[in-house]
Amino acid sequence: MKKNVLIIGAGGVAQVVAHKCAQANDVLGDLHIASRTLSKCEAILASVEEKGSMKAPGLFKAHAVDAMDTGAVAQLIRHTGAEIVINVGSSFVNMTVLEACLDTGAAYLDTAIHEDPAKICETPPWYGNYEWRRRERCAEKGVTAILGVGFDPGVVNAYARLAADDYLDTVTSIDIVDINAGSHGRWFSTNFDPEINFREFTGTVYSWQKGAWQENSMFEVGQEFDLPVVGKQKAYLTGHDEVHSLSANYPDADVRFWMGFGDHYINVFTVLKNLGLLSEKPVVTAEGLEVIPLKVVKAVLPDPSSLAPDYKGKTCIGDFVRGTKDGAPAEVFVYNVADHEEAYAETGAQGISYTAGVPPVAAAVLIARGEWDVARMVNVEELDPKPFLRLLGEMGLPTRVRDAAGDRAI
Amino acid sequence: MKKNVLIIGAGGVAQVVAHKCAQANDVLGDLHIASRTLSKCEAILASVEEKGSMKAPGLFKAHAVDAMDTGAVAQLIRHTGAEIVINVGSSFVNMTVLEACLDTGAAYLDTAIHEDPAKICETPPWYGNYEWRRRERCAEKGVTAILGVGFDPGVVNAYARLAADDYLDTVTSIDIVDINAGSHGRWFSTNFDPEINFREFTGTVYSWQKGAWQENSMFEVGQEFDLPVVGKQKAYLTGHDEVHSLSANYPDADVRFWMGFGDHYINVFTVLKNLGLLSEKPVVTAEGLEVIPLKVVKAVLPDPSSLAPDYKGKTCIGDFVRGTKDGAPAEVFVYNVADHEEAYAETGAQGISYTAGVPPVAAAVLIARGEWDVARMVNVEELDPKPFLRLLGEMGLPTRVRDAAGDRAI
Known part of the structure; x- marks a missing residue:
């Protein structure tokens, strides 16, 4: 209907x-x-x-x-x-x-x-x-x-369920990896609303390991993943929505989210964060104007939707799910590869x-x-x-x- | 009187x-x-x-x-x-x-x-x-x-005059070098009003060479100087006030200003500048607030006067003046070394x-x-x-x- x-x-x-x-x-x-x-x-x-x-x-x-x-x-x-x-x-x-x-x-x-x-x-x-x-x-x-x-959260949650249902008998860990290997050609830009993007990374990085919440800071834990199509990519343990539901539905598994970042992004982020420019708390200028720094950073950065025409390359997002199958250790990577130019041609x-x-x-x-x-x-x-x-x-x-x-x- | x-x-x-x-x-x-x-x-x-x-x-x-x-x-x-x-x-x-x-x-x-x-x-x-x-x-x-x-401008102008009057017969170049080898212990801070500090470096770097104004960009031209007390220090060709009067009073000499910067300062400056956060032109936030980014950067940075109690180390500022004396090439470095802790003890x-x-x-x-x-x-x-x-x-x-x-x- x-x-x-x-x-x-x-x-x-x-x-x-x-x-x-x-x-x-x-x-x-x-x-x-x-x-x-x-x-x-x-x-x-x-x-x-x-x-x-x-x-x-x-x-x-x-x-x-x-x-x-x-x-x-x-x-x-x-x-x-x-x-x-x-x-x-x-x-x-x-x-x-x-x-x-x-x-x-x-x-x-x-x-x-x-x-x-x-x-x-x-x-x-x-x-x-x-x-x-x-x-x-x-x-x-x-x-x-x-x-x-x-997609993440969302499709990656379905990937975890699929792996648990069809590919493994027991699940011991779910590692979601999000790599954008595309290039927008700008000196720096976030790929979606800078305010939301930066807020993801300024707080505690929560992951679910050994049946409890673990706390890290952003860019503290990183590893290289060897992925289909996009190849070897460095990704960092990151706080992300799906960890907070998958941990409730698969409490016996470790649940971690890994996001890919280049050194350039990390450097820009680190400078802005350490200076206090990613703060959501207002500051007052010498002229007495009350301003939220993060909103000013958003105002000077490119509008993410303006990146679309020039964006080239691919994304790879998926779940490494580990556990056992027929009594032996097993791993499956469930994933999608998307293409920036094809997305733009179809939807702008x-x-x-x-x-x-x-x-x-x-x-x-x-x-x-x-x-x-x-x-x-x-x-x-x-x-x-x-x-x-x-x-x-x-x-x-x-x-x-x-x-x-x-x-x-x- | x-x-x-x-x-x-x-x-x-x-x-x-x-x-x-x-x-x-x-x-x-x-x-x-x-x-x-x-x-x-x-x-x-x-x-x-x-x-x-x-x-x-x-x-x-x-x-x-x-x-x-x-x-x-x-x-x-x-x-x-x-x-x-x-x-x-x-x-x-x-x-x-x-x-x-x-x-x-x-x-x-x-x-x-x-x-x-x-x-x-x-x-x-x-x-x-x-x-x-x-x-x-x-x-x-x-x-x-x-x-x-x-001091610069000011004392360094007097140093140039002293060198020209007392140490040389002809003057072919005046290179003013300003090194702060002190440390304030903060992640990042400017040493004086950030608004004025950054404005010095966002524009064209003017120097007076071969009888004409030369244009460079900030951090484009750097060299190491070996100085008394503070030792070897990297400094960069920088636009500065005194170049604009010494060039009028010593038009036959090259007049350049060199300021010392660590890689950390340059990185922070480069990120802020490239993002547009050092702009003196207003931007409008998504909420419709008109803000000058540079004033927000100033608001989040430490108040330079707050650095004083923890500041350690020395400054060395002086003029390398080159020319001839008695028909032979000659060089003199006229300089001062100041100490942050002594300054604080005396004046706060x-x-x-x-x-x-x-x-x-x-x-x-x-x-x-x-x-x-x-x-x-x-x-x-x-x-x-x-x-x-x-x-x-x-x-x-x-x-x-x-x-x-x-x-x-x-």
């Missing part, structure tokens, strides 16, 4: 979500997109139009909304008849949008953990601070809420936005089809990964597996 | 100026200090009191003034009966303070070139843009204005502030004594350097000379 969709947000990921919803509007219904700035939504609709992305004739409409205002979002959900909300706005709006879904009964999808602008790196598990506190209410009201259904966005934006649309299609319409709050590893990964393959994010038997598509 | 002094500014250099004026208040008269923030002036007076710096019983009073307001400064000059104004406020206020001196007839001293907040690195010679345009009016009104009478300020703050007080004493009361606008190399260097020696900044005949005090 067709279900109307409301997209919240108008950044690079929203651009991909819009194109992919349009390509699936024979399964989804009317499409709507809303953000603080109407013109950004309109620019995305113009791109959808230009690329002829709408599969079937249908509605795709832009709206302005303050997503921090639950009442306004609920009103828009009712007004548009949306039954699925894909929230790819700032991480600061997640809970107000989820509340609007609880109010209206619409399904809720997001791709990143909720953040309070005033706090960095809260107590683990992060989902316990905001999302899971609404788990009972979702169940009571029969609201489907799929948390963190981008670069590969990082593409990998984050396709999965929530696949999830929306599965909800519309009834396969993932679970009427409760879940993280992705709690759902059957097979229809999801199959659909992602059809939508442009194929899954491959590398283990003792070789490297192959699934 | 005693002359009342008004100090403009309340930073680290003003702190030194205040202590040194107090130590010379048998020659100077009533002392006054004024800045935008009265409490900063009062803190300086408390330090003068605490260290018992007043040589003779006398007046030392704090005032609040907006130094960007010529009328307000002129009124304060009249109110205090000041006959000498030592301007060690921000470089942005120089011309408004000079105008107040032209209005009242008070002598004017500063330690750095005037800057327009909206412009970086104007056309050479820099003094031609603001200061020298008022040269005729100073002469007409008989106003003594000694420009750039800190670190060595960089000390070397900049002692010379204008020496100049004020020479004006009061009539030796430098020239009733016109001059740069320091236009004045007899001998009484100045002799007095500086007595006041804590002794001059030494190193040439073929050895290394000795003068």
Whole structure:
């Protein structure tokens, strides 16, 4: 049954979500997109139009909304008849949008953990601070809420589940590795909102090891991974959303997240952090102006969506899952390789936005089809990964597996 | 004859100026200090009191003034009966303070070139843009204005004149070298107002070579100097005030300024500059706040005056002057070595502030004594350097000379 969709947000990921919803509007219904700035939504609709992305004739409409205002979002959900909300706005709006879904009964999808602008790196598990506190209410009201259904978190959670279900008998560790081997050609840029990007790395690095939370600092623990297509890459133990749900669902396994960084990124980050320029706490200039340094850093950096036309190269994101199979130690690497230029040609966005934006649309299609319409709050590893990964393959994010038997598509 | 002094500014250099004026208040008269923030002036007076710096019983009073307001400064000059104004406020206020001196007839001293907040690195010679345009009016009104009478510019201009007068017959090059071999123990800090510090290095590096202005970029040209006390140090061709007057007074000589930088400083500077964080042009944050990035960088960095208690080590600043003597090539290095801890013990300020703050007080004493009361606008190399260097020696900044005949005090 067709279900109307409301997209919240108008950044690079929203651009991909819009194109992919349009390509699936024979399964989804009317499409709507809303953000603080109407013109950004309109620019995305113009791109959808230009690329002829709408599969079937249908509605795709832009709206302005303050997503921090639950009442306004609920009103828009009712007004548009949306039954699925894909929230790819700032991480600061997640809970107000989820509340609007609880109010209206619409399904809720997001791709990143909720953040309070005033706090960095809260107590683990992060989902316990905001999302899971609404788990009972979702169940009571029969609201489907799929948390963190981008690529990482999201697809990598499904990879972990697939490995546990199909390739191993026991799981002892899940190491998620995220490498962007692409190049944007700028002196420095973050690949998504600098404010969110830097906030990921300024706090404690939490990992789940030996059944407990371990604390490190960013860039303290690094190792080289030898990966398909992108080759040898240095990656660092990093705090990341999916560690906080996989550790709850696979408590006996070590769960770690590793992100690739070049020396240049680390140097720029280190300078900015040590000077205090990544702080979310206001400072006062000599002239008496109160300013949050991180917001000024964001203002001087390139708009990540502006990188897309020049972005070249590939990403490789996947899960090294280790454990036993038939009594012997075994390891499987479940992964995807995406290409920046192909992503841009199809959706006008670069590969990082593409990998984050396709999965929530696949999830929306599965909800519309009834396969993932679970009427409760879940993280992705709690759902059957097979229809999801199959659909992602059809939508442009194929899954491959590398283990003792070789490297192959699934 | 005693002359009342008004100090403009309340930073680290003003702190030194205040202590040194107090130590010379048998020659100077009533002392006054004024800045935008009265409490900063009062803190300086408390330090003068605490260290018992007043040589003779006398007046030392704090005032609040907006130094960007010529009328307000002129009124304060009249109110205090000041006959000498030592301007060690921000470089942005120089011309408004000079105008107040032209209005009242008070002598004017500063330690750095005037800057327009909206412009970086104007056309050479820099003094031609603001200061020298008022040269005729100073002469007409008989106003003594000694420009750039800190250490560099200032003492190094006198060193060049001394070398030309006493050690060489012809001068072919003047290379001023400024090395701070001290350590403040912080991860990063500038030694004086970060806004002024960084502005020195973001523009074109002008030097005077082969009778013309040469342009380079910062950190493009570097060389190692082997110096007394501080040893081998890497320094870089840098734009600096004194190049713009020495080139006019010694047009046949190459005039270059070299400043010492460690790799760490260069890295931090390069990151901030390339990201656009050293820009004096406003940016607008996502929230719509207009901010000048450089002012935010200043706000997050340590207050340079806070470095003083922990500062250890020495500075070496001097002039390599080359030319001929008795028909043969000759070179002389005229220099001073200052000590951060000694400066702090005496004045509560670190060595960089000390070397900049002692010379204008020496100049004020020479004006009061009539030796430098020239009733016109001059740069320091236009004045007899001998009484100045002799007095500086007595006041804590002794001059030494190193040439073929050895290394000795003068």
